[in-house]
Amino acid sequence: xxxxxxxxxxxxxxxxxxxxxxxxxxxxxxxxxxxxxxxxxxxxxxxxxxxxxxxxxxxxxxxxxxxxxxxxxxxxxxxxxxxxxxxxxxxxxxxxxxxxxxxxxxxxxxxxxxxxxxxxxxxxx
Numbered sequence: 621x622x623x624x625x626x627x628x629x630x631x632x633x634x635x636x637x638x639x640x641x642x643x644x645x646x647x648x649x650x651x652x653x654x655x656x657x658x659x660x661x662x663x664x665x666x667x668x669x670x671x672x673x674x675x676x677x678x679x680x681x682x683x684x685x686x687x688x689x690x691x692x693x694x695x696x697x698x699x700x701x702x703x704x705x706x707x708x709x710x711x712x713x714x715x716x717x718x719x720x721x722x723x724x725x726x727x728x729x730x731x732x733x734x735x736x737x738x739x740x741x742x743x744x745x
Contacts, residue, residue, distance in 0.1 A: 629724045630665055630674075632658035634731055640666055644675055647687060656736065658727065665725070667736055670743075692743035694718050700737045703730075716740075 640657045644666055648654070656667045662677040676686040701713040712733040714725040727733065 629726060630658075630660050630663075631726045631728065632660050632665055633728050635659050635664070640664065641675060643685065644673055644687070647673060647689070655739065656731070658725075658731075667739065669739060690716070690718060690723070692740050695740060695744050698737070698740055698744065700733050702733060 635657050637654050637657055639659075640654055641664055644664060645654075648668065649670070652668050652670050654666050654668050658665045662682060664675050666673045671692055672690040674688045674690075676688070678684040678686060695716055695718060697717040699715045701715075703712050711729070712727045712731055714727070714733060714736060716723050716725075
């Protein structure tokens with residue numbers, strides 16, 4: 621898993637929870653709920669109450685897909701950057717370090733980054 625994420629940067633835009641791909645919803649376990657969802661061109665990233673799930677759509681037809689999950693319990697460190705006061709296009713950033721790799725999420729537009737940070741904190745602290 622870590623090789624694909626090594627120092628990867630996701631540039632994400634928010635989407636409605638009803639736009640989450642059905643194949644991601646099929647990965648959820650009992651009691652797991654999606655909280656926020658984002659997209660990056662064809663790919664999607666879903667933050668649940670237990671983990672981060674990504675789907676990487678591959679190939680011309682998009683039939684080949686790579687699913688990866690990152691449980692919050694495996695996070696070693698994270699940081700949050702909130703948007704500035706006068707930014708025309710607000711953006712925020714979430715940096716997460718896992719064992720052996722790190723991931724950087726850049727959010728375009730308004731995102732309640734505090735909610736994501738609180739969820740992660742519940743599992744990290």
